[in-house]
Amino acid sequence: MDVAQATPATPGRPDTETVLRLADVTVRFGGITAVDAVTLDVPRGQVVGLIGPNGAGKTTLLDAISGLRTPTEGRVALDGADVTSRSAAWLSRHGVRRTFQRHQAFGWLSVRQNVLVPLEWRTRGRGLLGDVLGLPHRRRETAALLERADEVIELCGLSAVRDVSAATLPIGRLRLLEFARAIVDAPRLLLLDEPTSGLGPRETELLREVLLGLVERHELTVVLVEHDIDFVMGLADRIVCLVQGSVLADGPPAEIRRNPEVIAAYLGS
Numbered sequence: 114m115d116v117a118q119a120t121p122a123t124p125g126r127p128d129t130e131t132v133l134r135l136a137d138v139t140v141r142f143g144g145i146t147a148v149d150a151v152t153l154d155v156p157r158g159q160v161v162g163l164i165g166p167n168g169a170g171k172t173t174l175l176d177a178i179s180g181l182r183t184p185t186e187g188r189v190a191l192d193g194a195d196v197t198s199r200s201a202a203w204l205s206r207h208g209v210r211r212t213f214q215r216h217q218a219f220g221w222l223s224v225r226q227n228v229l230v231p232l233e234w235r236t237r238g239r240g241l242l243g244d245v246l247g248l249p250h251r252r253r254e255t256a257a258l259l260e261r262a263d264e265v266i267e268l269c270g271l272s273a274v275r276d277v278s279a280a281t282l283p284i285g286r287l288r289l290l291e292f293a294r295a296i297v298d299a300p301r302l303l304l305l306d307e308p309t310s311g312l313g314p315r316e317t318e319l320l321r322e323v324l325l326g327l328v329e330r331h332e333l334t335v336v337l338v339e340h341d342i343d344f345v346m347g348l349a350d351r352i353v354c355l356v357q358g359s360v361l362a363d364g365p366p367a368e369i370r371r372n373p374e375v376i377a378a379y380l381g382s
């Protein structure tokens with residue numbers, strides 16, 4: 114599906130513009146500095162793989178970008194606007210979408226209803242989900258959005274379980290559902306936290322293909338935290354290695370794989 118065509122994230126902006134800018138972002142938990150003065154620019158259409166050992170600060174950095182945590186110091190800018198103190202809800206409404214290490218699907222809703230949630234949120238007050246749930250006279254005006262939801266469901270290999278309650282799905286399908294929900298309304302910035310965790314080999318391959326397809330069409334700007342090194346190296350344009358909250362290395366995947374400091378701190382021989 115052409116997500117960008119359906120709802121352009123940032124109409125009229127050239128591909129080279131910086132979507133995300135982190136300037137000296139620091140997050141402390143009491144005496145622990147989880148993220149230590151991280152400075153990073155992510156241009157539109159780029160996939161940045163964020164790697165590093167357990168406890169390096171990767172998830173905390175995603176939290177700071179997505180508004181779940183306000184940085185102790187430093188600034189976060191989205192398309193040039195300072196969003197450092199914006200809430201997660203505000204950022205989500207403005208196109209920053211996030212998946213989590215633990216899935217966040219609504220168990221009592223079907224797969225389709227889950228995918229419709231962001232569209233409902235976006236069309237605030239129009240009652241899209243209510244239409245789907247039981248108000249037939251309003252269904253016609255929501256047909257395009259339903260079609261978009263179904264396209265994404267198909268893209269993510271979930272058509273067979275479209276009307277199944279999310280609570281009954283195995284973990285791999287739940288992760289794919291969360292991913293479907295994150296991409297359904299053309300995110301301006303997509304933050305993925307260990308998206309292959311819980312996926313079987315076929316599901317991992319499906320996710321890789323879907324992401325590659327979206328990325329190749331320049332539909333997504335992504336920050337991807339991932340421990341599956343082959344997955345992240347195969348997808349990312351650029352790898353940033355965090356160690357103890359700081360950027361140890363930042364460069365193309367092939368260069369990072371050979372970097373002796375990254376090998377010593379994380380990749381191993």
Ligand SMILES: Nc1ncnc2c1ncn2[C@@H]1O[C@H](COP(=O)(O)OP(=O)(O)OP(=O)(O)O)[C@@H](O)[C@H]1O
Nearest residue numbers: 142145146147165166167168169170171172173174
């Ligand atoms: N809510 C919190 N309160 C206190 N310390 C925290 C909190 N969240 C994270 N930390 C600490 O911050 C540091 C960074 O944690 P974070 O989860 O961001 O690392 P990570 O790189 O995502 O690790 P992993 O790969 O294991 O998910 C760790 O030392 C962690 O214990």
